[in-house]
Amino acid sequence: xxxxxxxxxxxxxxxxxxxxxxxAAGKLGISQSALSHSxxxxxxxxxxxxxxxTTRSVAPTLAGERLIETLRPALEEIDQKLxxxxxxxxxxxxxxxxxxxxxxxxxxxxxxxDRLTAENPDINVEINIEGGLxxxxxxxxxxxxxxxxRLEQDMIAIPISPRLRMAAVVSPSYLSGxxxxxxxxxxxxxxxxxxxxxxxxxxxxxxxxxDGKDIRVKTRGQLVFNxxxxxxxxxxxxxxxxxxxxxxxxxHLSSGSLVRILEEWCEPFDGYYLYYxxxxxxxxxxxxxLDALRYKG
Numbered sequence: 001x002x003x004x005x006x007x008x009x010x011x012x013x014x015x016x017x018x019x020x021x022x023x024a025a026g027k028l029g030i031s032q033s034a035l036s037h038s039x040x041x042x043x044x045x046x047x048x049x050x051x052x053x054t055t056r057s058v059a060p061t062l063a064g065e066r067l068i069e070t071l072r073p074a075l076e077e078i079d080q081k082l083x084x085x086x087x088x089x090x091x092x093x094x095x096x097x098x099x100x101x102x103x104x105x106x107x108x109x110x111x112x113x114d115r116l117t118a119e120n121p122d123i124n125v126e127i128n129i130e131g132g133l134x135x136x137x138x139x140x141x142x143x144x145x146x147x148x149x150r151l152e153q154d155m156i157a158i159p160i161s162p163r164l165r166m167a168a169v170v171s172p173s174y175l176s177g178x179x180x181x182x183x184x185x186x187x188x189x190x191x192x193x194x195x196x197x198x199x200x201x202x203x204x205x206x207x208x209x210x211d212g213k214d215i216r217v218k219t220r221g222q223l224v225f226n227x228x229x230x231x232x233x234x235x236x237x238x239x240x241x242x243x244x245x246x247x248x249x250x251x252h253l254s255s256g257s258l259v260r261i262l263e264e265w266c267e268p269f270d271g272y273y274l275y276y277x278x279x280x281x282x283x284x285x286x287x288x289x290l291d292a293l294r295y296k297g
Contacts, residue, residue: 008042009071011035012050016060016068021053080281093122094285099134100127100145103228104272107247108161109145112292123285131198131226137277142286148270156278160293161271166207167246168266169258173238181241181261184208184217191240192219196226206243208265215265219243271295 014024015035025032043050050064060068100109105127113125128141136144145160168181174191181187184206195204203224205216221240225231228244235242236257242249246266252258274293276282282290 008038009067010075011038012042012064013068013071013075015039015051015058016064019057019059021058080283091122092120092284092288094283095124095126096143096286096289097126097128097141098143098145098274098289099130099136099139099141101131102129103245103248104145104161105129108272109293112160113289116288116292120285120288123288125289136275143274143276143289145272145274148273154278155275157273157275158290158293159271159295160274161295162297163268164271165246165268166243166266167249167253167260168206168241168243168262169235169249169253169260170241171236171238171257172259174235174240175259184215184262184265187217187219187241190219190221192221193231193234193240193242194219194221194224195228195231195243196224198226204243208262209267210265 011024011028011030014028015021018024018027021032021035025035028035039051046063048063049061050067052059052061098109109127113127117123117125133146134141134144136142147164148157148159168187178190179186181190187206192206196202197204203218205218208215208217219241223231223234223239225234228248231242231244232249232252234240236252241261249258253260274290276286
């Protein structure tokens with residue numbers, strides 16, 4: 001293959017990933033006409049149609065899908081080899097992309113990245129907040145952060161936080177004149193503020209544990225949110241009982257604006273982990289991220 005066609009292969013992958021000539025051209029920093037011309041020339045040389053074009057979208061043909069299967073691991077290996085060249089620099093450098101939940105990003109990831117980037121100006125970090133589980137390989141992330149119980153298979157996992165606890169909380173005004181729940185089953189008699197899960201779309205079943213006994217309770221109430229901050233606001237204003245990470249409400253518990261119930265039913269569980277593909281060879285920049293995040297408690 002001629003060297004100039006390596007660029008055409010990279011352009012083909014960009015179009016396949018973006019599903020659009022316009023988006024791919026913008027990502028590559030070239031004109032759409034130049035991109036189209038390069039891919040037509042590649043298809044002509046191979047004697048195969050690689051992309052199916054419609055007025056609304058672009059999708060790979062069967063031949064295109066087979067070429068993608070060949071190209072993607074090869075290009076990823078090239079990226080890793082190029083990243084490894086930063087070892088020859090005086091200072092670590094590179095781009096790191098990480099996906100995390102909102103709480104993990106704010107409570108654990110950002111404090112470490114804040115210090116890391118200040119000390120290493122040649123390291124660039126992109127943080128994307130995702131509520132649901134993400135295929136970090138398909139989405140081209142370097143790593144992801146999730147709770148230990150939700151880790152993907154075939155991943156290297158590094159603990160980056162202590163164990164966590166959930167907390168059932170409520171405002172004193174809501175409890176006025178009402179019985180205080182003594183077991184999770186008593187929540188059926190109360191207005192509970194529910195969380196809509198981002199991945200499956202169902203409501204989160206509240207998870208309790210006591211003396212090795214696990215209980216999952218499907219609660220009911222007037223309000224359902226897909227945002228933890230709104231759930232907390234609703235609890236603060238007396239709309240019902242909320243169930244969220246203890247760390248998220250600790251200041252309100254200290255001030256007395258929220259009180260805790262069913263505490264003996266909330267056992268600690270595995271905290272956050274940073275995970276990445278086992279086949280990845282960490283670059284110097286990525287190794288610094290690992291060291292900055294690794295939980296040392």
